[in-house]
Amino acid sequence: MMILMAWKDVNTAKVHRLFYPQAPVIVTVERTARIGAMPAIWCMPLSFNPLLIGVSVAPEHETYKMILEAQAFGINWLEYSYAKQVGELGETSGRECVNKLSSVALTTIKGSKTSQPLIQEASAALECRLRERVRTGTHELIVGEIAGAYASENFGEYWDFSKYDPLFYAGTTSERVKSWVFMSCRGTVKRTSFKH
Amino acid sequence: MMILMAWKDVNTAKVHRLFYPQAPVIVTVERTARIGAMPAIWCMPLSFNPLLIGVSVAPEHETYKMILEAQAFGINWLEYSYAKQVGELGETSGRECVNKLSSVALTTIKGSKTSQPLIQEASAALECRLRERVRTGTHELIVGEIAGAYASENFGEYWDFSKYDPLFYAGTTSERVKSWVFMSCRGTVKRTSFKH
Numbered sequence: 084m085m086i087l088m089a090w091k092d093v094n095t096a097k098v099h100r101l102f103y104p105q106a107p108v109i110v111t112v113e114r115t116a117r118i119g120a121m122p123a124i125w126c127m128p129l130s131f132n133p134l135l136i137g138v139s140v141a142p143e144h145e146t147y148k149m150i151l152e153a154q155a156f157g158i159n160w161l162e163y164s165y166a167k168q169v170g171e172l173g174e175t176s177g178r179e180c181v182n183k184l185s186s187v188a189l190t191t192i193k194g195s196k197t198s199q200p201l202i203q204e205a206s207a208a209l210e211c212r213l214r215e216r217v218r219t220g221t222h223e224l225i226v227g228e229i230a231g232a233y234a235s236e237n238f239g240e241y242w243d244f245s246k247y248d249p250l251f252y253a254g255t256t257s258e259r260v261k262s263w264v265f266m267s268c269r270g271t272v273k274r275t276s277f278k279h
Numbered sequence: 280m281m282i283l284m285a286w287k288d289v290n291t292a293k294v295h296r297l298f299y300p301q302a303p304v305i306v307t308v309e310r311t312a313r314i315g316a317m318p319a320i321w322c323m324p325l326s327f328n329p330l331l332i333g334v335s336v337a338p339e340h341e342t343y344k345m346i347l348e349a350q351a352f353g354i355n356w357l358e359y360s361y362a363k364q365v366g367e368l369g370e371t372s373g374r375e376c377v378n379k380l381s382s383v384a385l386t387t388i389k390g391s392k393t394s395q396p397l398i399q400e401a402s403a404a405l406e407c408r409l410r411e412r413v414r415t416g417t418h419e420l421i422v423g424e425i426a427g428a429y430a431s432e433n434f435g436e437y438w439d440f441s442k443y444d445p446l447f448y449a450g451t452t453s454e455r456v457k458s459w460v461f462m463s464c465r466g467t468v469k470r471t472s473f474k475h
Contacts, residue, residue, distance in 0.1 A: 268462050
């Protein structure tokens with residue numbers, strides 16, 4: 084028996100949204116006394132040994148250029164309660180300020196392995212050394228080797244999800260004002276609005 | 280004022296768990312009348328134009344070998360209600376059966392662009408042509424170019440999360456029996472147990 088598909092075609096411009104909701108990480112980097120930070124949702128592990136992660140970045144981002152210069156970067160996880168700051172980091176360019184983290188009231192600390200900035204308020208963070216770059220169309224996959232990994236007391240063998248409340252990005256709406264839509268895994272939704 | 284960090288070091292063997300919870304996709308492939316399927320949580324978009332996704336796979340997987348032969352594969356999203364099947368797909372090898380999808384009571388359909396198998400019960404699916412392979416330590420990043428993209432009526436501009444109930448993998452526990460832990464974004468948790 085042939086079963087009829089209830090599927091419809093997805094426009095190529097929207098295919099990446101099929102992956103939503105995705106947990107953003109904040110990519111952090113310091114270069115010549117300037118601190119850059121950008122949310123990225125295209126980020127995942129790539130190898131257990133050596134311990135590698137990949138973050139896919141559009142080369143026009145200021146953070147991308149800073150990573151190439153610094154040859155290192157940080158990866159930070161902010162919880163659901165920091166949705167507003169994550170949206171703000173995404174809506175401002177690193178060209179506009181000396182310390183993008185402090186511009187959204189986040190605290191910068193210096194990683195002990197790479198001297199790259201990490202976010203004090205993060206639930207977990209990685210220090211990465213730039214190991215490889217793979218150009219893939221509009222983006223470049225930045226492959227980082229983990230030099231240091233840190234987490235709050237809410238991480239043991241795994242995350243304790245009764246305490247750790249991860250943040251997910253679910254899309255952007257543009258009625259009247261532009262808003263980033265965030266979700267938790269506890270059934271809650273939050274919108275962060277911007278006026279341009 | 281120096282703020283004391285509440286962080287602790289994360290063992291290198293557990294760093295990938297900082298990324299949890301992650302939504303698994305099911306990678307599907309057909310070769311010489313055999314149908315393989317495996318859950319993968321290391322999967323993300325890599326480019327808008329051309330439209331590329333990357334899935335990181337350990338080369339010892341049967342599905343990996345089949346993808347190299349077929350030069351194409353499918354990516355499928357199963358909702359939270361399919362947690363049991365996703366766990367089962369992860370716990371059995373493709374070497375053990377002719378059609379791994381039917382072995383867990385999922386329905387195979389053939390993609391119109393690549394002839395690769397897709398999952399009827401999926402909320403969304405992609406047909407991908409193998410475009411590039413990037414070796415990264417223990418894994419290989421399989422870069423696929425999207426040849427077809429499909430979704431249920433619950434996807435419009437974005438997912439309608441009042442209807443679409445995505446599945447997240449949160450870890451594995453091994454008391455008495457081995458269990459995969461899955462979460463929804465509605466505050467629910469489900470365990471799928473296996474006896475070996």
